[in-house]
Amino acid sequence: GENVEQHPSTLSVQEGDSAVIKCTYSDSASNYFPWYKQELGKGPQLIIDIRSNVGEKKDQRIAVTLNKTAKHFSLHITETQPEDSAVYFCAARGGGADGLTFGKGTHLIIQP
Amino acid sequence: ETGVTQTPRHLVMGMTNKKSLKCEQHLGHNAMYWYKQSAKKPLELMFVYNFKEQTENNSVPSRFSPECPNSSHLFLHLHTLQPEDSALYLCASSQGIGPSSYNEQFFGPGTRLTVL
Numbered sequence: 001g002e003n004v005e006q007h008p009s010t011l012s013v014q015e016g017d018s019a020v021i022k023c024t025y026s027d028s029a030s031n032y033f034p035w036y037k038q039e040l041g042k043g044p045q046l047i048i049d050i051r052s053n054v055g056e057k058k059d060q061r062i063a064v065t066l067n068k069t070a071k072h073f074s075l076h077i078t079e080t081q082p083e084d085s086a087v088y089f090c091a092a093r094g095g096g097a098d099g100l101t102f103g104k105g106t107h108l109i110i111q112p
Numbered sequence: 113e114t115g116v117t118q119t120p121r122h123l124v125m126g127m128t129n130k131k132s133l134k135c136e137q138h139l140g141h142n143a144m145y146w147y148k149q150s151a152k153k154p155l156e157l158m159f160v161y162n163f164k165e166q167t168e169n170n171s172v173p174s175r176f177s178p179e180c181p182n183s184s185h186l187f188l189h190l191h192t193l194q195p196e197d198s199a200l201y202l203c204a205s206s207q208g209i210g211p212s213s214y215n216e217q218f219f220g221p222g223t224r225l226t227v228l
């Protein structure tokens with residue numbers, strides 16, 4: 001089955017700086033890579049996703065890149081704000097799978 | 113508000129109790145999922161249902177019993193649980209499933225379960 005590794009587990013950045021979270025996956029047939037943000041007491045919420053036929057996608061301050069050859073994908077947040085503080089999860093859907101395989105999460109802390 | 117609701121939000125139960133978790137989605141989706149979220153571990157997929165039929169059981173112990181009476185409702189029946197089953201149980205839904213369908217999953221807020 002699919003295996004997803006996520007780094008770092010904790011990331012602290014100054015407000016206004018950029019944050020980058022990286023994930024690798026094992027199943028070369030994986031075709032869908034979403035990123036979720038989870039705030040305290042809430043379920044994960046989808047913030048951006050990328051399909052396997054696209055190398056990069058951007059939505060305002062958030063961007064995701066995918067390198068299929070290396071089997072890794074990254075989340076980039078620019079001009080970070082206090083409300084960006086949360087736990088971020090990457091995920092992948094392996095070939096033939098119905099559900100998602102998640103990384104362990106990154107606790108992003110935005111320092112004022 | 114994602115359109116997926118879960119009740120109860122918090123549950124404390126003894127190892128001999130029987131309880132049920134409920135999930136309801138108001139998005140017109142056809143697929144529903146149960147995930148387990150434990151501290152310091154990735155979200156673990158437990159079950160997948162599509163059009164009320166179970167399509168995936170991720171080697172979950174039989175003390176967890178899912179039920180999907182229709183595409184809008186999903187239950188997780190619990191009996192003789194262990195303390196290590198304490199976790200946040202998350203429900204999600206999506207339009208469809210399958211490798212050719214890129215379906216966003218929408219999560220509910222979860223039920224925080226504590227087994228004493």
